[in-house]
Amino acid sequence: GENVEQxxxxxxxxxxxxxxxxxxxxxxxxxxxPWYKQELGKRPQLIIxxxxxxxxxxxQRIAVTLNKTAxxxxxxxxxxxxxxxxxxxxxxxxxxGNQFYFGTGTSLTVIP
Amino acid sequence: NAGVTQTPKFRILKIGQSMTLQCTQDMNHNYMYWxxxxxGMGLKLIYYSVGAGITDKGEVPNGYNVSRxxxxxxxxxxxxxxxxxxxxxxCASSPRRRELGYEQYFGPGTRLTVT
Numbered sequence: 001g002e003n004v005e006q007x008x009x010x011x012x013x014x015x016x017x018x019x020x021x022x023x024x025x026x027x028x029x030x031x032x033x034p035w036y037k038q039e040l041g042k043r044p045q046l047i048i049x050x051x052x053x054x055x056x057x058x059x060q061r062i063a064v065t066l067n068k069t070a071x072x073x074x075x076x077x078x079x080x081x082x083x084x085x086x087x088x089x090x091x092x093x094x095x096x097g098n099q100f101y102f103g104t105g106t107s108l109t110v111i112p
Numbered sequence: 113n114a115g116v117t118q119t120p121k122f123r124i125l126k127i128g129q130s131m132t133l134q135c136t137q138d139m140n141h142n143y144m145y146w147x148x149x150x151x152g153m154g155l156k157l158i159y160y161s162v163g164a165g166i167t168d169k170g171e172v173p174n175g176y177n178v179s180r181x182x183x184x185x186x187x188x189x190x191x192x193x194x195x196x197x198x199x200x201x202x203c204a205s206s207p208r209r210r211e212l213g214y215e216q217y218f219g220p221g222t223r224l225t226v227t
Contacts, residue, residue, distance in 0.1 A: 032214045043202060043218040044155070089154060093214060098143065098162055099170065100206075100216060104154040 002027040004092050006103025013080050014111050021106045023090035024072040030092040033073045034100075035064060038087045047088075048075070080110045113138050116219035118203050124225045125193040133188040133222050135203030143206040144186040145216070146170075146178065148199040155202065161186055193226045200224070 003026040013019050023033075031052035036044035050057045050064045050073065057064050061080075066073040077084055090103040119134045137144065142163045147155040157170030161180040175197060177189040186205075190197060203219040 034215065043220050045218070046215050049215065091216075095208075095214070098160060098168070098208075099157060100145070102155045 001099075002030060002092055002094075002097075002101040004090060004101045004103045006090050006106060008106060009104065010107045010109075012109045012111060015080060015082060017080055019075075019077045019080055019084070019108055019110075021075045021088055021090070021108070022072060023074070023092075023103050024070075025092045025101070026071065027092070027094065028068075028071065029094045029096070030101075031095055032093050033064070033066060034091050035062075035075050036089045036091065038089065038105075040086075044089060077108075080108075082110050082112050084108060085110045115139065116203055116205050116217050118201075118219035118222050120222060121220065122223045124227065125190075127193060127195065127226060129193050130189070130191050131193070131224075133190070133201055133203075133224075135186045135188065135219060136184050137186075137203075137205040137217070137219075138184065139205060139207070139217065140183060141205035141207050141217075142183065143208045144180065145204045145206075146176075146186070146188045147202045147204065148172065148197075149202060149221075150199050158188065158201075190224075195226050198224060198226045 006023045034049035037047045038044045063076045087105045091100045093100045116137045145160045146158040156172045159178040161167045201222045204216045206216045
């Protein structure tokens with residue numbers, strides 16, 4: 001099955017700086033890559049996703065890039081704010097499979 | 113739409129007791145999932161269902177059972193609770209169709225403690 005690895009496991013940045021979280025996957029058939037944000041005590045919530053037919057997608061301060069050849073995708077958060085502090089999970093799935101495969105999470109702390 | 117709802121929010125069980133975690137979605141999604149999340153850890157898939165009457169094991173199914181008699185409901189049964197089942201349990205649903213997307217919608221979670 002698919003194996004998703006996520007790095008780093010913890011990340012601290014100063015407010016206003018950028019944060020980058022990287023994930024690699026093993027199954028070349030994976031074609032949908034969501035990113036979830038989970039605040040303390042809350043449910044995971046989708047913040048951005050990308051399909052394999054595009055290389056980059058942006059939504060205001062967040063962006064995701066995908067390199068299918070290298071089988072990795074990254075989350076970029078610019079101009080970080082304290083409310084960006086949370087755990088972020090990447091995931092991968094195929095349109096023919098049934099499961100989502102999650103990374104182990106990155107705990108992001110934005111220091112005011 | 114209420115989305116995905118879970119009950120109860122919190123529960124304390126004694127070792128050996130049984131209980132059912134309820135999950136309901138009103139989005140007519142075919143796919144439903146149960147995950148557990150241990151403190152500071154990621155999501156581990158327990159069971160999933162691709163439609164009413166069809167269920168399958170995930171990564172950590174031991175000690176759990178599920179059923180899917182309707183599209184809306186996907187209860188998770190714990191038999192003979194053990195301390196290792198102390199965790200937060202999330203139910204999720206997804207349409208997993210090209211025209212509707214592949215996003216997973218999570219319920220608010222059930223925090224279970226087994227002592």
